Amino acid sequence: MSLEGSKLANILQAPVISEKGSISAEQNRQFVFKVQKSATKLQVKNAVELMFDVEVDSVRVLNVKGKVKRFGRSLGKRSDWKKAYVKLKEGQDIDFQTA
Numbered sequence: 001m002s003l004e005g006s007k008l009a010n011i012l013q014a015p016v017i018s019e020k021g022s023i024s025a026e027q028n029r030q031f032v033f034k035v036q037k038s039a040t041k042l043q044v045k046n047a048v049e050l051m052f053d054v055e056v057d058s059v060r061v062l063n064v065k066g067k068v069k070r071f072g073r074s075l076g077k078r079s080d081w082k083k084a085y086v087k088l089k090e091g092q093d094i095d096f097q098t099a
Contacts, residue, residue, distance in 0.1 A: 011039045011047040015096060016083060029088045035061070037082045044084045054092040060085040 013034045015021075021032040035044055041059040048056050062085075066078035088094070 005050060008043065008047040008050050011036055011043050012051060017096075024085070029057075029090075029092065031086050031088070031094055033084045033086060035082050035084045037063075037080070039082060039084070041084075044086065048086050052094045054094060055089040057087045057089045059087070 013036065016032040016034055018032070024030040024032065031048075033044070033048070035047075039047075039061070041061055044059050044061065045056045048054065048059075062083050064081050064083050066080045068075055068077050070076070
């Protein structure tokens with residue numbers, strides 16, 4: 001794997017497994033990933049195509065704000081993170097069981 005390939009491999013941090021994400025994957029071939037905060041749409045597209053050997057149709061990214069939580073008397077804040085919705089082309093699929 002080249003230097004560019006290793007950088008792309010670090011873009012995707014984890015798939016987001018949730019009820020909303022599962023419904024979106026079944027109906028729209030759209031998968032949800034937690035990505036680096038500095039990642040762009042093009043980088044996410046290239047990383048998914050490289051890691052899972054699929055063709056990507058579109059990518060939507062959004063910043064998720066961390067929640068303010070109380071820890072005893074003091075307030076704390078969870079870290080902000082970035083989420084990417086990746087839509088695959090017709091006939092493409094990602095199987096997380098084997099990947």
